[in-house]
Amino acid sequence: MTNSELIKTLSLRLDLSQSEIKRLLKGSIDSIKEILDEDTGVSIPGFGTFVTYVKKKRKSFNPYHKKFMMLPPKRVTKYRPSSSLKQELKFKRLKND
Amino acid sequence: MIDKISFSDLVDKIAQDTGASKSLIHDLLIEMADVTKEGLERDGRVNISGLGHFSLKWHEVRTGRNPRTGEEIEIPAHNTINFKATSDLRKYINREYGHLKPEIIETDEPELPVIPPIPHKQEPEPEHKPLLDNGEKERKSFSWLWLIIPLIIIVLAFLFWPSKKDHAPVVEAPAQFDTQTEDVKPEPEKQQVVAKEPKAVETESIVADKQPASSEEKIGTPGGTRQVQSGDKLWTIANEYYQQAYLWPNIYRVNLNRIDNPDILSIGENLEIPPLQGEPGSLTRQDRDEIAAGFIEVYLDYKRLGKQEAQYYLWVVSKWEVQEVIQRYKNRIDDADLKFTSEIDGSPLIK
Incomplete structure (x- = not known):
């Protein structure tokens, strides 16, 4: 499963636009990264x-x-x-x- | 023990960073886990941009042993979930150590490979004399030994190898060239290029030959063009035209654009042979300037090619009282090499 498929599926399930899902997913991963760095x-x-x-x-x-x-x-x-x-x-x- | 952030704290933080509601982030993460699971079930791999690549790896059934009892047990076939972080994440996490590189540990032979190459590179002169003169005596005795041994080997190799292998006379009498060039057979395996071994540094005779007084005779030596044939070397051509092989740098000087490496000639190339005003035994001032320029060109090229002999060609020129030629090339000549030539008296080749 590619990243775009993941975003597509999430956008269908959460009823949000793909670009919004993309933004939130990226934000989440960035936060996770910061936490991991600590x-x-x-x-x-x-x-x-x-x-x-x-x-x-x-x-x-x-x-x-x-x-x-x-x-x-x-x-x-x-x-x-x-x-x-x-x-x-x-x-x-x-x-x- | 590693601290762990609670899931609600994680959701709080992400919600704060992205500006979205907590419930939405909560749902997003849970759904992401679920979709990842489905993706793994379907494809066996899931790629999450910025985070990494998750994949399923199937392990066949195998027998293992219970480590506690030593009893053989069958491990059923199963999947494991592997994760490989993206290079971005890896680099970000590892940035503190990212600059470090693996280092070779010398365990078995600690001295041999490490110490000799260093003096060999820094001091290209295969001579003991400059080392001693530079006050290197203060060095510790063992490192001094390591300096000297490779140098002696190089000097010995330099003395014996060319004279045996190529029949190129090392110094002595110019008459040797006449007989020895006939001995050199064209090498059959070299179809396209002909290697030339320009070991014919006829230093002593050049120094002896420069009598400007005898230039009045004005007989001259004719030049011409010459097509390179199999077996030709620059010094055999010089021997043919000038009856003196050691004058080959003079031919090289006017063919710089045709020859890349003075040791290699291309078959079929037309070489220009410059005429000499005097005879090889009675060179005029201009002849000597030109030949000296040829030697300097050879020095520069050998220097570029990293050949050890380079400085000996410079040394030859330094014995010739052709200061204006040296001045002309001043900015291209390495000062260290110039210093080296002035430190040697007598031929560096016969030591």
């Missing part, structure tokens, strides 16, 4: 939880250069699906799979 997790019922954490620097082997590399620390976003979503999708087999 090291605060965000959870949406029925959807899941977003958190950020810092991966420590670590040693890794670069097979191309055949050298050990020290990878720098990195701050990443992690998503954990809500248990209800996980359960509902757990055994759903897609047709084209």
